[in-house]
Amino acid sequence: MTVLAPRTVDELERILADSPDHTILSGGTDLMVEVNLHGRRPTAIVSLRSVEELHAWTFDHERVTIGAAVPYATMEVGELAGLVPALAQAARTVGSPQIRAAGTLGGNLGTCSPAGDGLPVLSALEATVHIRGNGDRRDVPFADFMVGVKRNALRAGEFVHSVSIPRVDGWQGYAKVGTRNAMVIANASTCLVRDRSAGRVRVALGAVGPTILRCPEAESWLAANSDLRGNTPPSADVRAEFSRLVSQASRPIDDHRSTAEYRRHAVGVLARRLLERSYQ
Amino acid sequence: MNTTNTIAPPRPGTLGTDASRPDGVAKVQGGFAFSSDMWAENMLWGATLRSPHPYARIVSIDTTAAWKIAGVEAIITADDVPGLATYGLIMQDQPVFARVGDTVRYTGEPVAAVAADHPETCKRALAAIRVEYEVLPPVLDPETCIDGTAPVIHPDGNVLRHQRIVSGDPTVTGDVVVEGLYEVGMQDQAFLGLEAALALPDPGGTGVELYIATQWLHEDRKQIAACLGLPEDKVRLVLGGVGGAFGAREDISLQVHTCLLALRTSRPVRIAYGREESFYGHVHRHPAKIWMRHHADRSGRLVKVESRMVFDGGAYCSTSPAVLINAITHTQGPYKCDNAVVEGWALRTNNPPCGAMRGFGVVQACFAHESQMDKLAAACGVDPVRIRLLNAMQTGDRLITGQIVDSVAPVAECIRETAAIPLPPDMEADPNVLDLPGGSGRTADRHHIKRGVGWGVSIKNLMYSEGFDDYSTARCRIDDGVVTLKFATAEVGQGFVMLAQQIARTVLGVDEVLLDTIDTQVGSAGSSSASRQTWMSGGAVDAACRAARDELFKMVAADNGLDPSRLAIDGTDIVEVGGSFRRPVVQAARGKRVDETREYHHQPTEDLDENGQGNCHVAFAFVAHRAVVDVDIELGLVKVVQVATAQDVGRVLNPKSCVGQVEGGIAQGLGLAVMEEIVVQDGRVRNPSFTDYLLPTFLDAPQVDVVFVEEFEPKSPLGAKGVGEPPCISVTPAIANAIRQATGRDLPRVPVRPSDICL
């Protein structure tokens, strides 16, 4: 097995253009599970460890741009956490400190599991995924990036360079249900963004469908039935109906982790609670 | 612990002190060699081919393609087992390998094993072995084994044991009657150090040496030798570094396979399971369905207890019969009750085999009886603490088996001491979200939470039962002033190596105590289970040290013209009680050789008769637990805030070690209460990984406040009772009762799932 450690994005791009079958290694927290537990045998590895550009994040008035190889530990606390609080909250729920020191958004996007904790945040914040490869650059909205269970829009030779997340005037939060108080795969998760200037909420659900699900019906119904710009929370009835509509938008399954019924119930509760939190 | 000023504090490192563990630093620093770290020159790797079906007839096994893979050195099947084809702790009903023409009886049953030059070669070889199965409909519901509708899946039948207990007047009824049907899910011991063994063949294949992480070297040796067709003295076992056991290392797993491959290839062979294979490689805690009906008078005093218990033993016997007997003989809990009608079944199905796990049957019974005690309290309109105190058993009470409890039985003290531990403060106005149910998932705010308090109290037998003489052996040598202990007691993490040193320091007045290798070159120590090693191996080490000390006294007395019966140890000196002689032990022992081996046997016990009557247990320990939980009612998530406990330990021999057992046991009992379950569907384990078999993390572990009730146990050689199992038994129902109190739900099943609470 060969291991390549490019130092620049150009170098990385060239390697992947020449040998699109090379496997990208970022934090390795998904890939090594694949290797150790599921018998995956990559023949050549390209490590992102030394590609400095992918480890950087920047922001301006419009957006926050996070390199694909920035670890969760960096998103959890500090300035970045203040800029994208929902992402910080999602990052804090990922695995253990060891996993958060290694795991990255690029890996979360590469794997594209419906239970990936970074993904509902990217969905609700309508992030853009910046893709490089084959001498080209593509910007793909998250909604078009994730196309199925563990399937994404990356083509051979392409990689995730970074994601940019629009800055929102309002409130954002993430919540995740598992059967343990830490280090657990989501049974159901919800990200809610209340955009004050637009007078809208955006809700994204994790682990309750083949992809991250948005809840357009619940979002527009709430916008029509409450004041999302001000500081007056919607009435209990409105919150309950919103919760019901969110549940209705989910498409969960029964498996050994939980039941469809519980998952449907949980996302509704989480969405309602996040909405309430947005007024606190 | 009360100490008076007139008694000098014990010498550091002796009994009663926080002596540190000889293996402690290495374990913390990562230098300790666990059995999975073992390696030998010229070693081969072994691996096991397992059945993908819960029940199927093996039509054929074709190894031709596997043999063609370069690096494959051996492929063995049932035909290659030279001795007994089966093994087992109680019944030898489990094949080393399932045989062509015969059936596999659970998913994961070994069919063949390979040895090769690399683990990857092993994997390829396993994939290349073609096994043709005729898949059969599996027996999954143990009730169908009772009513006889299930096909018989083993020549020994589908009933592993059926036993009744009828005690007192079975027809009597109480003014207040409560009943319930309870269920306990399948828990895994989930030790961190996975199964691993290294076998070194003797030249010419005349014998084998096996380095193995196990709980009982001599029992393993007996079963291995029988399967290998070798005399026992040709099979030498050495304890490999053990990373936890909890019952999962009582049965044979990879022992015979590793030895067979080593003997076949004349090379060292090592097998090491991964986590997934470990779930198939060892037995689990029995899932159980338990119906109970309690009769009481209006004040809440127990009149009669009735129960029917059904334990799913899975495909092979393991220790199911003994687990069942433990369960039914503990039906009454730590309460006085004269009348009982109990029926217990342990059954064979095509589910994963079940056997020993910390608590050994009592966990299941206790979940049911403690759930019932709360129901009874509610029905009688008394407080859960009062009803337990009202019925608390005392020394001298008669159990439903007719046995008199002659152990000290401070049940009421345990309850009172626990009640006296302060409750945790109310939740802060602005709590840290990590401390709420849901933890890092940030699911709840303060106002979503309801707090509940629940109780559980238990009785647990110590040592083996039903006529078993599970003695222990220890050897003490003094060689030119150097003290060395030898025993075969499996150090599985409980700290016996430390206790043995504490005993020797106390009895012999030396500070340095060497420990010889733990292996089969000395008599049996029995199993590191049943909360028995402090009592049994502690008793053997104590006896051997006393014998060595008395020999030394004789020698010193002869040298100095003294009466040996007037010599004693004072600190680190040998003294003549009249004061005429004082010399440091180390100095007095210089140039002297003493070598004493002793066995310790507990008092004999008896079988139960057909009505479940008999003195079947050796001794008992008691504990009370009070759990405080915060519950998110709407999402069904739970945070256990505090567990207060007072445990009957006889005597604290090492405070730190006792606290460790209590905290660990509580975490394990909490796991069973709210998250730990092997999910089995159609005879297949759905979650054989730590991704999905959830163990409590630090955020799930509660604050533990513990009091030790020290009432010297005269039956025990050191006055101490085993402390290993009781912590994990009544904490489970205490947590369940607390969740019930917070939610008003019935919750007849553990683990309590979020959907059980909120849907």
Ligand SMILES: Cc1cc2nc3c(=O)[nH]c(=O)nc-3n(C[C@H](O)[C@H](O)[C@H](O)COP(=O)(O)OP(=O)(O)OC[C@H]3O[C@@H](n4cnc5c(N)ncnc54)[C@H](O)[C@@H]3O)c2cc1C
């Ligand atoms: C114990 C444990 C707990 C975990 N808990 C959680 C959890 O709570 N929540 C959660 O969401 N996840 C969890 N995970 C999964 C994992 O940590 C995350 O999905 C993480 O984001 C993966 O990032 P990584 O950098 O480690 O990816 P890697 O393992 O390096 O890569 C994952 C996949 O993405 C590809 N890839 C990586 N970077 C790129 C890129 N820049 N462009 C294109 N493809 C790329 C790789 O080739 C690979 O296929 C857990 C994993 C473990 C082992």
